Amino acid sequence: MKPFPLLQTFIRFFKEKNISLTQHRFLLAVSGGVDSVVLCALSQRAGLNFAIAHCNFGLRGEESNRDEAFVRSLGEQYGVAVFVQQFDTAAYAGENRVSTQEAARTLRYNWFDTLRQDNGFAYTLLAHHANDNIETVLMHFFRGTGLEGLTGMPDENREKGCLRPMLHLKRSEILVYAAEHNLQWVEDSSNASSKYTRNFFRNEILPQLQTVFPQVEDNLLHNIHRMQRTAALYNEQVAALKKKVCEIKGEEVHIPVLKLLQYRHTSLLYEIIKDYGFSESYVAELLKLADAASGKYIANEAWRIIRHRAWFIIAPKT
Amino acid sequence: MKPFPLLQTFIRFFKEKNISLTQHRFLLAVSGGVDSVVLCALSQRAGLNFAIAHCNFGLRGEESNRDEAFVRSLGEQYGVAVFVQQFDTAAYAGENRVSTQEAARTLRYNWFDTLRQDNGFAYTLLAHHANDNIETVLMHFFRGTGLEGLTGMPDENREKGCLRPMLHLKRSEILVYAAEHNLQWVEDSSNASSKYTRNFFRNEILPQLQTVFPQVEDNLLHNIHRMQRTAALYNEQVAALKKKVCEIKGEEVHIPVLKLLQYRHTSLLYEIIKDYGFSESYVAELLKLADAASGKYIANEAWRIIRHRAWFIIAPKT
CATH class of the missing domain: 3.40.50.620 (HUPs)
Structure with missing residues (x-):
């Protein structure tokens, strides 16, 4: 040897x-x-x-x-x-x-x-x-x-x-x-x-x-390497999609509801809101908010997601 | 109960x-x-x-x-x-x-x-x-x-x-x-x-x-559901990328090498060639082919990937 x-x-x-x-x-x-x-x-x-x-x-x-x-x-x-x-x-x-x-x-x-x-x-x-x-x-x-x-x-x-x-x-x-x-x-x-x-x-x-x-x-080490490569491509694509649908305005993020929903994927909704500390369980709430009246919102400790006319607005709470 | x-x-x-x-x-x-x-x-x-x-x-x-x-x-x-x-x-x-x-x-x-x-x-x-x-x-x-x-x-x-x-x-x-x-x-x-x-x-x-x-x-059932949602978004994005770089010509697929390589992800290379029965181990071969002379190729039982000038051409072997 x-x-x-x-x-x-x-x-x-x-x-x-x-x-x-x-x-x-x-x-x-x-x-x-x-x-x-x-x-x-x-x-x-x-x-x-x-x-x-x-x-x-x-x-x-x-x-x-x-x-x-x-x-x-x-x-x-x-x-x-x-x-x-x-x-x-x-x-x-x-x-x-x-x-x-x-x-x-x-x-x-x-x-x-x-x-x-x-x-x-x-x-x-x-x-x-x-x-x-x-x-x-x-x-x-x-x-x-x-x-x-x-x-x-x-x-x-x-x-x-x-x-x-x-x-x-x-x-x-x-x-x-x-x-x-x-x-x-x-x-x-x-x-x-x-x-x-x-x-x-x-x-x-x-x-x-x-x-x-x-x-x-x-096998597990091989999995890790495959998942790393898959995640790299996935993350790049998610970043590109976010850029397409999210308009950053100062501390706020403005998202046209219809534009967002044309990407039916709940996975994308989660990727967007997780940056603001929202867990996966909020995805269902966000989907309800898409049908809600202007002025309704969901919130966690630090952020609100507000339905404002045809937009979602993610804004700090204070 | x-x-x-x-x-x-x-x-x-x-x-x-x-x-x-x-x-x-x-x-x-x-x-x-x-x-x-x-x-x-x-x-x-x-x-x-x-x-x-x-x-x-x-x-x-x-x-x-x-x-x-x-x-x-x-x-x-x-x-x-x-x-x-x-x-x-x-x-x-x-x-x-x-x-x-x-x-x-x-x-x-x-x-x-x-x-x-x-x-x-x-x-x-x-x-x-x-x-x-x-x-x-x-x-x-x-x-x-x-x-x-x-x-x-x-x-x-x-x-x-x-x-x-x-x-x-x-x-x-x-x-x-x-x-x-x-x-x-x-x-x-x-x-x-x-x-x-x-x-x-x-x-x-x-x-x-x-x-x-x-x-x-x-936890494992939850994983399965998360992976399903992630895969749905991933697969849709991969399909869109493939459409961008792959030109279908009859039975052949023509891919501009430079355009493909701008998406540095080996994960994408694999997603493209796996449809033609190439395993992951061919990704490294494909990368070598990007630097090879026109006319060189790699092959499996049914398909060739040929370097032809600035293109990869995936073509049936017969």
């Missing part, structure tokens, strides 16, 4: 995106788990100039501190700076009425973004891999989702300056690489809900599916 | 499609299982004028004959005609090099269609229900699929004159109805591959998913 070409795959990712390996400084998001430890190793071998960012969410007591210490030692080993941030995740979640998981995500990405901009890093590198993406898509699918939810994580987010250079590598490849290079890492004993659901798919559902569909992982 | 409004749901299905309950003759596809037995009961109570069609695939020996006899007695009970066809499914599968399952499907639908047209039935009614649809979509998803594969079975196929008036009913509702009305039915002990895969999702995967996502069935 020839050695896994992980490093070549990693390097090719940057080449294909026209991102120089040597002319930028990179920030690596490192938890201390095997994925991010391999990210460090690959980054060093690819010649990247990098520093490490580690989040201590303080959710696992002594284990959180062990992880922080491990990542600090990793920084020493590679001779690179380590930024550590402690978060009061539980307090943030309580104040903002979001789940612990959602709080951790918001805190983490906001901090990466600030750190990157304040310290002149060109990109934040995240260690998500192909199996993370499969698990993400499965969670979306079984919770209920549209086309977008089946496209998985993007391998870049230009807005946030994030790249996922390992998104096309499988967990099994990463583990083999770690073993072959005698890498050390820490295991996260966390049983937070997201973790639990991921483990459920990883350890229970997917192995069973493999007994009936041996190629299920490849 | 008030009685299940299955009959009302069944009747509403026809009303919404503007199909008269009393002015047509209907052909019911009846295997003898609980779903098709309930289809018979609902059809009678809704006042339909119907006959029964039963396929004997001869794949389960004495059990196949038991089912045939059961369906014949069902016909006597309702005082309606029973058409029975015996198929040599294994021979057809062998001759046409398709799976037994695929052979049974082709034989069945072709026979229904002939029977319907020869005997003046307006529609064939199929007893597929919501859980069949969920299982179909799960099989597509884990085998690998595009958007279309996630839209499930349609509740009508005008071309084949088929309707699925029970597609929005759940298995549990159907079983309760059968019990409440003391209906008798036969159980299919078949272990054919499709059956096996369906049972795998029904008995193993879905119950486990329900422990983590209690509403998983509803």
Whole structure:
């Protein structure tokens, strides 16, 4: 067996995106788990100039501190700076009425973004891999989702300056690489809900599916790529249709009712109103409004959609 | 608990499609299982004028004959005609090099269609229900699929004159109805591959998913409806784009290369060539052909795509 070409795959990712390996400084998001430890190793071998960012969410007591210490030692080993941030995740979640998981995500990405901009890093590198993406898509699918939810994580987010250079590598490849290079890492004993659901798919559902569909992982990765291409075309077409029917007037959007309804598709109605925070259930209301008298409206917390003569007018509430 | 409004749901299905309950003759596809037995009961109570069609695939020996006899007695009970066809499914599968399952499907639908047209039935009614649809979509998803594969079975196929008036009913509702009305039915002990895969999702995967996502069935039905709406808009947009770039000339299709490539989406390229039996893997070949010299071509069994000066020409091979 020839050695896994992980490093070549990693390097090719940057080449294909026209991102120089040597002319930028990179920030690596490192938890201390095997994925991010391999990210460090690959980054060093690819010649990247990098520093490490580690989040201590303080959710696992002594284990959180062990992880922080491990990542600090990793920084020493590679001779690179380590930024550590402690978060009061539980307090943030309580104040903002979001789940612990959602709080951790918001805190983490906001901090990466600030750190990157304040310290002149060109990109934040995240260690998500192909199996993370499969698990993400499965969670979306079984919770209920549209086309977008089946496209998985993007391998870049230009807005946030994030790249996922390992998104096309499988967990099994990463583990083999770690073993072959005698890498050390820490295991996260966390049983937070997201973790639990991921483990459920990883350890229970997917192995069973493999007994009936041996190629299920490849099939799901193939789905993700097909859905990404379908969504790209769909989104472009929806944007073109919106431009045809929506007239932007300051903060308001004016839409001729007859023109809109000639595109009978409820899917288009949803795509238009979702930008203003209306859920799918409002589509039926909007259709009723098409038959309603001038002056009637539907509303959510921030926006009204008003029937005004032959128009729908989407306007802010205040 | 008030009685299940299955009959009302069944009747509403026809009303919404503007199909008269009393002015047509209907052909019911009846295997003898609980779903098709309930289809018979609902059809009678809704006042339909119907006959029964039963396929004997001869794949389960004495059990196949038991089912045939059961369906014949069902016909006597309702005082309606029973058409029975015996198929040599294994021979057809062998001759046409398709799976037994695929052979049974082709034989069945072709026979229904002939029977319907020869005997003046307006529609064939199929007893597929919501859980069949969920299982179909799960099989597509884990085998690998595009958007279309996630839209499930349609509740009508005008071309084949088929309707699925029970597609929005759940298995549990159907079983309760059968019990409440003391209906008798036969159980299919078949272990054919499709059956096996369906049972795998029904008995193993879905119950486990329900422990983590209690509403998983509803979530998946909701997905199916969202995907149907998304696909309707997507397909209409793709058709409009094809019309813009493809010029039909007799049996050939002429496409200006530059005009096609301005819609950078590989998804569109695939939608165009798939109508001529080219798989997704040809998209990369087509992109190479865009840079190739005049006269070069790619081909499958029946069609060529030729680079001719500034054009792609899709032409039959003969």
